[in-house]
Amino acid sequence: MTELLLTLATGVSYVMVFYFVVLNTAYLIQGLCSIALLKKHYQQLQVSDLERFKQDNDLPPVTLIIPAFNEETTLQDTLDNLHQQDYPNYEILIVNDGSTDMTLELLTQKFALRPALHLNPNCLPTAPVKEVYRSEKYAHIWVIDKANKGKSDALNAALNYCQTPYFCVMDADTILEPYALTRMVFAMLTERNTVAVSGILRILNGCTFKQGVVEKVKLPQNALAALQVLEYMRSFLASRMSWNLSRGSLIISGAFGLFSHATVVKAGGYDTDTVGEDMELVVRLHRYCRQHKPDYFIRFVPDPVAWTQCPEHVWDLYLQRERWQRGLVQSLIKHLPMLLNPRYGSVGMVAMPFFFFLEMLGPVIEVMGYFSVLILFLAHQLSWVYALSILALAFTMGFLVSVMALILSERNTRRFQDRESLWQLMGWALVENLGYRQLLSLWRFSGTFAAFSRKTHWGAIRRQRYQRQETSF
């Protein structure tokens, strides 16, 4: 029995090493691809006359959809920020998803809301809508007040009322850079078959925020937030950019994405049974478009920037990561027939296996690997030299992937301009391998199993007002 356990533990530990090597090699390849893709993108942008573009009176109208549940703390700043958008033709649709705080009262007072007639074709089933309001002060602001049934349901209600060919989803605590919407629409119009565009999400913690816009970018003092800055950099600049190459991007963050309204409605809107409604929608869009017209494009563009708060407390971060993993697992399981299915092209053969085997099963392999090492250690079967070599290998590969993201940032976006930030980021790139990544794996491991319990709650994450110290978050 003991022998069998030890053999099993040894086998699992080998699988873990193999997984580490494959995962980090994949990340490195993605990073290398992104170097070329980012270069090409920024070159194209350099010769685009966006100033002319945004002055055109006939640009397509866009609806900015903001689902809000108990968002009295942040919604006001978010709406102030939206006034800075330089896109000439947009309206804002806020969905009050049965808030129990003062969200609706705040909106009513700030925008002088009045009940308004607003027809909708009721394409997507949702919880009952109590009332539709329109601002007397700003004719482009609408509020839907509905019974609470979660974010997906709120988004579907908004899709029923949306009357523009494109809609942009954002969170109630997301801050858009003034040109963000213009650049998203530009990306949509300059690639004919584009059905969805994802912008880049950056972390607001630590930045100076003035009159609705981010004025100075600094690394947050909070260690957890600083580690997440590096993580977002890796995820967006290296990973998501590279998916453009195979047209296999499976994630558009729910905090900032532009979609073709008709396509999303035809694909069935947001799924209310998953907590990862953003990912599930993108996977379903792939499925729908592959079946109906194969020449579509779901793309990531790195220049439209949205800023968002990240959790600064361990428990909040746990809730977020556990939910993300649950969403990922639920989305992948729901669309399992796409996995390794050549009918879905690069999505079925590259993107789905990547997310299934590396992102979904990865944490399971990793955590089981740690247990195996523990068993081998307790049974005095662990070769210290061998274990340290493996540890060094994982550590170095992890650091290399982060450094690659830093290079991408320096070459293209360069948001952190002071040397102090560079040294700090390098430092965090080293430190994150000593506990932080392992902790994330553990949380994702628990999220993987929670996904099968069909939990659909989000968990409340603490949020703060951006301007709590007048200018600095």
Add this chain to the structure above:
Amino acid sequence: MLFTSAFLWILSFLFALILVTFAFAMVGIFLHFRNEHKAQVWKSREAGWNPLLAKLYLGQCRPEDLWPKIPARESLFFLDYLVQQVERNPLSWRSSEHYQRLCALAVPYLKQAEKKMDHWQAFQRARAADTLGKLAPELHRPLLRQALADQSLQVAGVAFRALLYHADASDCQRLVQAYQRFEQCQPLYIALLLSHLPPQSAAVLLVSKALDAHCSTWERLVALQTLEKWPPQPEYAGALAALALSEDDADVRIKGLLLRVLLRWQCDDVLKEVILAFAGHASDYLRAYAMYALGEYPFAQHVELLELGLSDASRWVAMEAAQSLERLEKQSTDKQVSFSLLSYSQHYSQDELFV
């Protein structure tokens, strides 16, 4: 034995990996320092050039007075700086006297951009075309025309845009012929660019594109969307209405756009016939267009037709009829209502993504 060889393999791999990681970290640090240096140099250059430009704008000096103050080795950077000034200012600035003065200042430096039009790298050619298009499009029209035929779509696209923003009658034919190259864009984007053409010269070309059944649907939609943005061209209304009423052309998107063009042009003599035909059409897409049009162009039977529309089997048609009735009741030009057709037309379309 197996264990030892695996261990050695891992060790050598690890050693190589550490070297690579170290090299990457160095590259990251080098890039940061290089960017920092570049930013400093650029900042100091700008600090020197900004007062010169301010003097020029105020009319305190002429471009000739400033040329000797720019060292030859910095001339390419100065050209970049001038392009940036154009980009940083709002569009309205480009019709100001300041812009004219800036263009006059740029003249001697444009030779470098001209040279780069033959560069082997497509991006360099595109950048040169962009510079010429922003600082001296009239002077470099022949070069831009040449670039329009460039094998790189990026270069051709920049030239296409530059020529359109400064379009004259002599380029209409060339530009209308060229736009099919940019089929990777949405029709609306190309139509936004083409709308800068002078309508009196280009309308005939675009109408013939719209009427030509041999042209692709994409080309015809671009032509119609451009026509929709222009002031009325009543001489073509008859031909467009005939196409809308014909049974041959089955694409409802083209027919819907035809109605929109006729509505925008307020072609009273043909509109009623087209609306009536669409109101009884088998396609709910066209029936919805008819309901929308009735809200914009009411005539004797509009109430009866809209009431019929309200009980239409298609909810899109019914909604369009309801919105038209509301619009007529309010007699308002509510922006929200005008969005509706654009949105619903996408829902009806069987193929809206790929036009």
